Structures are given as structure tokens and as C-alpha cells.
Amino acid sequence: MQLLQRRPLPPQLTRVRLGGLLPLLVILAVLLVLVTVRQPDFLAPASLMSFLGRSAPIILLAAGQYFVIVSGEFDLSVGSLVTAQVVVAARLIDSDPSRTWPVVLVMLAGGVLVGLVNGLITTRLRVPSFITTLGMFLILVGAVYLWSNGAPKGGLSEEFRRFGRRAFEDVPVLDRIPYALLVLLVLATLAVLLMRSDFGRVLVAVGDNPRTAELSGARVRRTRTIAFMLSGLAAAIAAILIGGYSGVSFQAGAGLEFGAITAVVLGGVALGGGRGSVVGAMLGALTLELLFTLMNFYGVSGALRPTVQGAIILFAVAVSTRRFTSR
Amino acid sequence: MSDRQVPLLALRGISKSFFGVRVLDGVDLDVAPGEVHAVVGENGAGKSTLMKIVSGGYAPDGGTVEFAGQPRVFGGPRDAQRAGIGIIHQEFNLLPERTVAENVYLGHEPKRRGLVDRRQMLSRTRDLLATIGETALPADAVVGRLGVAQQQVVEIAKALALDARLLIMDEPTAALADHEVELLYGLVRRLQRQGIGLLYVSHRLTEVFDLSDRITVLKDGRRVRTMPTAEATAEDLVRQMVGRELSSYYPDRAAAEDVGAVRLSVRGGGNRKLRDIDLDLRAGEVLGIGGLQGSGRSALARALFGVEPFTTGVVTIDGTPTRLRSPRAATRAGVAYVSEDRKGEGIAARQSVLDNALLASRAVFPARSGRAARTVRVRELLAAVEVRSAGDDQEIRFLSGGNQQKVVLARWLALDPLILLFDEPTRGIDVGAKSAIHDLVRRLARAGAAVLMISSELPELLGMSDRMLVMRDGRVAGELPAGATEEDVVALAVGTVREAAA
Secondary structure, eight states: OOOSOOOOOOOOOOOOOOGGGHHHHHHHHHHHHHHHHHOGGGGSHHHHHHHHHHHHHHHHHHHHHHHHHHTTOOOOOHHHHHHHHHHHHHHHHTTOGGGHHHHHHHHHHHHHHHHHHHHHHHHTSOOOHHHHHHHHHHHHHHHHHHHTTTSOOSOOOHHHHHHHHOEEEEETTTEEEEHHHHHHHHHHHHHHHHHHSHHHHHHHHHHHOHHHHHHTTOOHHHHHHHHHHHHHHHHHHHHHHHHHHHOSOTTTTTTHHHHHHHHHHHTTOOTTSSOOOHHHHHHHHHHHHHHHHHHHHTTOOGGGHHHHHHHHHHHHHHHHHHHHHOO | OOTTSOOSEEEEEEEEEETTEEEEEEEEEEEOTTOEEEEEOOTTSSHHHHHHHHTTSSOOSEEEEEETTEEEOOSSHHHHHHHTEEEEOSSOOOOTTSBHHHHHTTTSOOEETTEEOHHHHHHHHHHHHHHTTOTTSOTTSBGGGSOHHHHHHHHHHHHHHTTOSEEEEESTTTTOOHHHHHHHHHHHHHHHHTTOEEEEEOSOHHHHHHHOSEEEEEETTEEEEEEEGGGOOHHHHHHHHHSOOGGGSSOOOOOGGGOOSEEEEEEEEEOSSOOSEEEEEETTOEEEEEEOTTSSHHHHHHHHTTSSOOSEEEEEETTEEOOOOSHHHHHHTTEEEEOSOIIIIIOOTTSBHHHHHHHHHHHHSOOSSOHHHHHHHHHHHHHHTTOOSSOTTSBGGGSOHHHHHHHHHHHHHTTOOSEEEEESTTTTOOHHHHHHHHHHHHHHHHTTOEEEEEOSOHHHHHHHOSEEEEEETTEEEEEEETTOOHHHHHHHHHTOSOOOOO
């Protein structure tokens, strides 16, 4: 049954919306200029590619965090999840190359499972996600210490580590393409496609107004749980890359949750949900990483990182609140 | 009011533009002490901008504001408050966990030796409430536990505690139940007797006629006319607001042959808020649901949409017993629901018009292919319901209430629903958009949909319904045919007549 005469429309071109990302792109460009002034080699293909490969984990984590934040929740557990995954992977592989792929699968499944638990506790038991994932953070930290008796055991195989540290060398023009960068490009594309799909649009609407979404037939709890699972999955992939790049330690994922949240906020995504793009979140991560590189080149102590992150979060949220409340 | 009195407020040639769009254009307006001056106009006519200028929220681009005989330039709302202009917003600005007295004196508590003097605060609040004849309201009651009407009294007392001589009331009855409106009338008259001037903004013409001394009509940012209420008629006002006759206000009812088979039926439906609901809803008809607030009207629509499902009884749709356990299940069964709380449950404010219109399609029937065609279809629907926006990519929060409601409608029409449940579909919507929605509802029924429509506005209920059920205490108190009078509905709603056999 057709209830209303539909009015035919002139065909419309889909516009690419850059407006929201413009400030971030400007910041990114300025940082790039500052870095190049200090270190002209930075823009050389080899070093640029290495930088992008190195940034892949935090960009992936930012994308994962984005799904959760845009749906109106938080995921504080990703940093400790990365640590747990790296330590567990080392012990399971125990330097045996043949175990590489099974362990990779176990890690991916483990990430999704942690996300599922986060999601179910948040949506079914109605524990605020801030608390749920803080609890999960502590549980994972403690469990990993307990399981490994205080010192990481075993070791990662070279097959495992290549994802995070190797590259296609001697590529024309670009010189080298890190595996991590390829992984990132594939997953970033998938993330963008996901956000353009019906699921992605409903996810944002859930974050904007869960009541409206529910009364439009959306499964709000399920949607949010899936967001947590995606974040867990992103953490697992980040763990694979980080383990490969920097090896096994209890510090492998320390502070990454805040890095990811900072990146997402910097990318113009509203805390509380309903606004912002996954591209913005990932560019935010890139900007943050570039900022740290800059600090490094200018000899600013790495110990200042948390301070800088904190300042960025406060500043970005203050700015976006001003921008969106004034009509 | 006579011209001899010095006006309390005199606006001369007020103009205001936003981003180059002229919102107010040379508006003049006077309020005398003790006068109720109603300002009417469609949404977007400039009423709220004008009120914000009077209350110091905006500075005018041109023109002058004189208050109590002196030209004023307010630097902000606090300036205006200090000068004696209070504003009662549609949404209250109260601390629910604090007492009446604490709210009334918030920010300027009476002090003794640097500490808040609670006793004095309480006694002053009591005096204040007494002067406006609200002795029944305890000054130490916690505001969150008060009813909406009483909270409104607290808001008014709050303004009076700052010695307001002019009160602006923005849609004061929007949140009130019918019997509470009477109480507000009384209060307005007592304020008037104390020489307080009132600027009264409302969509409801009945109130405007009941309360005001003069009426100013705004249209497209200009003053159309100011007239004494005694000389105005409803037809005039509507014509001046929209340029349309009142007689064409409601579309024609369904002819007998248009009404088809029973689409939805409920037998013995009940849940925490409803009992013994029997109801048949036919294809092609608009079934009106009347009753007081809290009588179970909304609960009925929400039960049928699976928000708070029936726990007893049987629901059949097109002859098939159907369990409507969730909004999703109801949507899949062909039911659509437009909530009375548009902001809280109807729209996702920061999403685009298009995203809002696609929400139900995406959530319930996600598409793997054919998404472009679906988008085109929804864009056509948005055009068909005549949504006025800066484009389908504009965020919905920037649209007027009426246009937001049309988007919500388009969201459901995209699913071609068989049964439509409307809860107060025109609440807080301007006159023009209102009649557009009435037309839409009727066209949907004519196209074969079964429509259930709840309304607190009796003229709307009577004007739109092919027949009516009136609810009371969670039950159906009786059925009325088209052509029933307001008195019939009220009598059933408050229970002064024996329940008619349905």
C-alpha cells in the first residue's frame, strides 16, 4: 500500500562534507610544517611511511573507541586489553612459529569477547560504561600479573612480529610500505564503509537519542554491545601490531585508552555520542601522534605526554561544547 | 487598556537579523501595568526573538526598548531581571531536589551574619505565595515532588521575588492538564490585579481570548495588527496569522464507504496502567482518543506500539493474533507511532533531516542493496509532506517543531504502515503546520491506513475524529460518534455521566 503520492525530485549529487574536519586538517598541516622545519628528512618517503606504520595501532584504537563513544558510551579497558593480549600471546606462542596463526585468532576472539562482556554488563546490567570498562581495565591488569606470576614469559615468534615491524622494502616512490600501514588502510576503509551502512547510521542515532532510536525500532542494547565488540577487536589488532613493534612488556598498552579517547575528542567527536565521524577520530589519532613526534624532535620530555593529552581533552571538549550549544 | 496610562513596556521599531535574515522588522508593542498582552503568530513569526529582546537575551539591531518610562539597553538576562522583567519559559528552570523557598530565592538568599537565613527565607516565600493567592503551596516542599502546575507557580514566585513588574509567559499551558489551566487563569488574574504587566505568548487561541486585554499578531517578523481582545474573533486572528479561513481548518471526515474492515482489535487488554481495553480500529478511519492527562490515553498508544506492552488480553491485526512485545515487533507488524514527546522520543536532534527520516527503515529493515533507491524515495516523501528546511542534510534541531514532526511522519511513511498511532501530533506546533499535519493524517486514512489519534485539544479531537473513545482511569469510559460536543467528551472524561455502553 502506498500511502502518499511521492514527489519526484531532481537528482542530487552526494556532497562530500569536509566542513567538520577542516580545523583538524589545519592543525595537522601546521604540525607537519613545524616538524619539517626541525627535521627536514621527516617528509622523506621512508621516514613518513615508518611514521604512519608506527601510528597504525593508535589510529585503530581511535577507530574502535569511536564506535563506542559515538554510541554514547566509553571504553577505558582497551589499554589493559592490549597489554593482556601481548603478554598472553607471548606465553601461548612461546617462540614457536607454528603457533602464530592460531594465537592471532585467539587474540581476535579474545578482544571481541572482552567487548561482548563490556557491552552486556553496560546494556543489560545497566552499569555505566565508564565504570564497567574501568572495572574491566583493573581486572585485566590484575589477571595478567596473576597469570604470568609478575614477569612476562615465553616470547613472540618472528612470524608474529613481522606485522608490526616489517615492511615491503624498495617500493618505487614510497620506498617502503609497513605491513602495519596496509593493515590500517584496509581496516580504515572497512570502518568508513561500516559507518556509511545502515548499522553505522543507526549507531550514531543511538548515541544521539537512544529513546528515539528504540521507538524507531532499533535494538539499542545490541547496537551498543556491537560497538564494544568492535572496540575490543580493534584492541586485539593493535596488540598484534604493538607486540610486533615494541615487544612484550607489562607496559605494552599502558595509557592507550586515554590516547584513543584524546584522539577521538580531538577528531571532533562529541563525548556523549551522536556526533562526529570515524575519519575525524582517526585523523585525530594521527594528529596526536604527530604532536608527540614534534615534542620529541624539540626535546620535550616524553613524561609530559599525559599532561598534553589531558589539556587537549579539556580544550577540545570545551571548544566543541561552545560550538554546538550556541545556535 | 486606556491610552492615558504610561506604558510599563514600550517597544518601538524593534528589528533583529541573524546571519542576514531579518527575523524582526520594526515591531512596536506596549504593555500597560496590569495588562495581559497576548502575542500570537506562527512559529518563525518572531515571537521568541521578540521575547528574548525584552528579557535581555538578545540586543536589538534597531529600535528602542523603554521600561517604566526609561530607555533601556540590557546587557543580558540578569540586567533585565534586575530592572523588573521576569520570564517564565516553557521548560522550567528549577532545582528539583531543593525546596520551594530555596528555588525562589536561589542566588539571592536572605542572609544573616553571612549565612543563609532559612527562617526568613521560608517566611518571605510564604508571604510571597500569599500575595498571589497560592497559600496551598508549602514553602518547604521539595520542588521535584510537586506537580507541573505547582512548579509553574514556583517559577512565577521566583520572578516576583526579584520584584518583577513585567512577566513574560511563553506557552505557559503547554505542559498543563486541562484542570490546571483553570488554576493558571486565576493566578494570571491575581497578578494582573497587582499591576503586573504580562506578555503572554501562546498557540492556543482559547486562552488568548480568555485571558488577554489586547492581542498583537506577528507574521514573518512584522506586526500585523494590535487590537483589543473584545474586538477580535478567532477567524480574524487565524487569517492574520496564516492568511487562511478558520472554516477550512479541518479536512473532511471519512465517508461511510471509505471505512473498511477492522485492522486492529484489542480484547480485554490490560497492563500496569490499563484495564479491560476493548477496541476496534478500522482501515480508513481516524479514531480519536480523548481523556484527561494520566487517564491512560498515552499508555494505550504505548501498549499498542509495544513500549509498555499489554500483559493481558489479545491483540489482532488483520485477523491474526499478534504479540506486540517491543517497538521493533510492532514496527514489523505494520504499526507506526508518533510520540507526544517529540524532543525526547521523536527526533535524534543532531542528526540530519534525512538521517532522521531514514531511521526506522535503517533500524528495522537494514538494506544490503537498493539503498540509493530507498534514499531517493525518502527524499521524495520529505518533499511530499512539505518539510521546510535548508536541505535534507540540515540537522533536524534547527527546524521548527512542525517541520520536525513532518520528518518524523516521513520516517514512518517510508515503511508504508497499516496502523498509525499519533499521540498529540500537533502539540507545540504553529497553526500553519498544524493544519498541514491534519491534512496528512486525513490523507493517510483515506489511503486506507487505520489511524488512532490522541489529542488534548478538544476542537482538534472533535474536528479530526470519525469517532472517539474517551479514557478515564485506564479504561475506556465511552465511545462518541462524530458530531459529539466538547461537553460530551469532558463529561465522559471526568465521569459526570454514567458510562455509555461502548
